[in-house]
Amino acid sequence: MAVNLHAPETLLPIAGVRLASVNAGIRYKNRNDLLLIELEPGSHTAAVFTRNAFCAAPVHVCRSHLQHGNPRYLLINAGNANAGTGEPGMQAARECCEQLAEQGECWAEQVLPFSTGVIGMQLPVDKIVAALPEALAKLDANGWLEASRTIMTTDTVGKAISRQVEIFGETITISGIAKGAGMIHPNMATMLAYVATDALIEKDTLQRVLNAVVEETFNCITVDGDTSTNDSLVLMATGSSGVYVGSTGLAVFQQAVQDVCLYLAQAIVRDGEGATKFISVVVEGAATRAEARAVGNTVALSPLVKTALFASDPNWGRILAAVGRSPVDALDVGLITIWLGDTLLIENGEPAASYREELGAAETRQEEIIIRINLGRGDAAATTWTCDFSYDYVKINAEYRS
């Protein structure tokens, strides 16, 4: 189902990180549903969470725990989102942290909990706690690939990647895993992503890198505009390589983290519910980046554009109408140019003289479609990635609970 997306065959271990996948029986019978990630002491952790005002209990607990020292464990379950569960849900998340802290010999505040799955059901704490001894015993530096499958809910493919870069002749390694976006599956809730590196980097710098990277990656993807109660992205740095990322190595490091996050973010779109096309909406010539993002989002979220592309229909009237209703002040349509792939569609706000339906149709028949829009207002640009809108989107979302 996923558009040009295949699970990796191998992932590189990160010195200082061990992982374990076990079946705690939370919702699934014949697969793992609980992931434990252990970080060696001294590791630094940065994180960003959903902006949705309704946050799940584990998000509240994570935010609180990140105020206290450096995490030693991340505990992630699939099958139950622990969202919309009120104070009992908060207690449940804290209880899991306390039990793990006791067995893992750290403070409860050094455990970060994450949940993904059905909203509105209380978390089965007993099942999770019962599985902790097995998880602690199984911790393994080579657990990444299995981990990418453990956190899946309705994802059809495990999403993971490793990358190595050199900083002043010394190699650092980055590995990351992710599961389907909350906006894609907000009931089997949540986009979760975990990226780890053996680079040595200060905690504040790590958080700044993550904030910058998320703006160029996870915040540039959209499937249907809905965001989840549980979305979380964590960047961990163990320092075990001994390669220090100071101000001079920062650009290389940040680019490498961005490459990993971009791959994971795009993988989520490629595995979007019912997706048959991977669509890049490139907006150029905007007065500001915010403006470019606003136009890109409006086009990428238009159900009419998305259904047309599902049908391989080069329906430029819908693209044009979506650009026209974007929240941009004093948009001069006479300055707008639009390409579909390499085909010039709209010139100065009107269908290009060279445009013919066959040319557009050849572009929209592709699995990967690029819509490029130049607003003629300035030098800012932004790209938004999305997928098409198919029968299966309605089917999956209408029938999920029935």
Added chain:
Amino acid sequence: MAVNLHAPETLLPIAGVRLASVNAGIRYKNRNDLLLIELEPGSHTAAVFTRNAFCAAPVHVCRSHLQHGNPRYLLINAGNANAGTGEPGMQAARECCEQLAEQGECWAEQVLPFSTGVIGMQLPVDKIVAALPEALAKLDANGWLEASRTIMTTDTVGKAISRQVEIFGETITISGIAKGAGMIHPNMATMLAYVATDALIEKDTLQRVLNAVVEETFNCITVDGDTSTNDSLVLMATGSSGVYVGSTGLAVFQQAVQDVCLYLAQAIVRDGEGATKFISVVVEGAATRAEARAVGNTVALSPLVKTALFASDPNWGRILAAVGRSPVDALDVGLITIWLGDTLLIENGEPAASYREELGAAETRQEEIIIRINLGRGDAAATTWTCDFSYDYVKINAEYRS
């Protein structure tokens, strides 16, 4: 297909207004596709148009002509939107006005042109001009019902209503017709609505009434967030009843116009593409009306909420997540209450103790569903009307041009 919507059997004529429907052969073979509306001299006309930056040629011409005196004729064609047609499209719209002015003995600036249909094809001016003599000869005060069918494109039901109210013991009459929203059919483009009354009212007052009414009616409906290049709403007052609407009768008059427009706006949603449910999203307890509208729109446009309601699934997690991502500053979820019909769903931001799935399911099985959200922030309120999101929505929009 339409949800609880039936074409009216009769409509009341408006003194001073005559209508004619003819087949000009623009796109359809066996039905009328050209509507002519004649207003007696001295009639006043108010109008609002699409806010989309890409406007169709007739919208530009209408805006220009409304600067000059009082319109005598409205010329409306179905089958071709005259949008994305550049300068030739502007010429075509002006040419139709000039030809009609010559035959109808008025200035070209006293003709308002409207088009709805396929985007990007040049308007067949010759066919329209050739049909004008027949149209002028057929003008009839009783042409309303036929007119409601002439302007249809992919609408499944004609949308029309008449209403009478008394102002100081004297009766005024209002009749209105509309066709499917541009945001529903932006390729068979355009929401068009024409409302006429025999009330005597100043032109500036008439425009103020229309501006106020549209905020409470047509601007409160949404199907998929897309707006058309051609959307137009016209309010005409002939004054033929001799009943003057001064400051004292204004409230009664405005309410009556609002009732007519609300019926027409809701009729468009009831006939939304593939609609099986009519959904009212009532937002109360907001700090401002804009805030209430923002929350209502976010919920009403969420594809996840809309697909769940198509499946009669009382999926409160999706409603809650949509409220949570609404563009409202410092939303305190602990103050939020949500009802589905009469069933209390969310209390203080959490599932209500009294809530049971069977209660919610009984509400979502209805054809008319009311979601009521109290934000607990103030006294402002707003209602947004929408429909659900079905397989047929994707089918209609994906296959329209194939």
